[in-house]
Amino acid sequence: MSEPRHCGPAGFWIRSGAAFIDTFITAWCVYIVSRAVYVSSVPQPENLPIYLLILFPLFYHTFAVARYGKTIGQQLAGIAVMGENASKVGYPRSLARAVILLVEPFLLFIGSLIGAFTSQKRMLQDYAAGTRVVYLESVSTNIR
Numbered sequence: 001m002s003e004p005r006h007c008g009p010a011g012f013w014i015r016s017g018a019a020f021i022d023t024f025i026t027a028w029c030v031y032i033v034s035r036a037v038y039v040s041s042v043p044q045p046e047n048l049p050i051y052l053l054i055l056f057p058l059f060y061h062t063f064a065v066a067r068y069g070k071t072i073g074q075q076l077a078g079i080a081v082m083g084e085n086a087s088k089v090g091y092p093r094s095l096a097r098a099v100i101l102l103v104e105p106f107l108l109f110i111g112s113l114i115g116a117f118t119s120q121k122r123m124l125q126d127y128a129a130g131t132r133v134v135y136l137e138s139v140s141t142n143i144r
Contacts, residue, residue, distance in 0.1 A: 009121035010079040010133045021073030026057045058098050066094035093129040100125035
């Protein structure tokens with residue numbers, strides 16, 4: 001099976017929609033795990049939900065982008081992450097993207113707004129990790 005070809009940079013709103021889906025997925029996973037631990041008889045640290053809120057999205061984004069080139073939200077939106085030269089994103093660059101995504105709310109989402117006003121639609125995490133987010137060809141032909 002061949003790799004899907006890309007068809008131009010993914011814009012601000014489609015990426016925001018994918019991020020919303022991913023946030024919903026990770027929040028529910030954190031909720032389910034923290035509830036399961038609290039009802040079990042296993043001793044847990046007092047700040048377990050905070051640890052999960054940091055570590056689970058970090059793991060989810062790192063693993064999904066490095067392994068599959070996209071998260072579940074990006075898959076549903078028909079977009080994917082790739083290196084600047086259309087290469088696969090490895091674990092180090094994927095981890096860098098995930099860390100930027102976690103600290104971006106503290107930067108007032110200015111890193112995301114950058115993508116709304118640049119021609120390549122690259123956001124702060126893309127510049128930091130040397131990646132770009134593109135539409136997949138199969139999706140873009142259906143939109144037109």
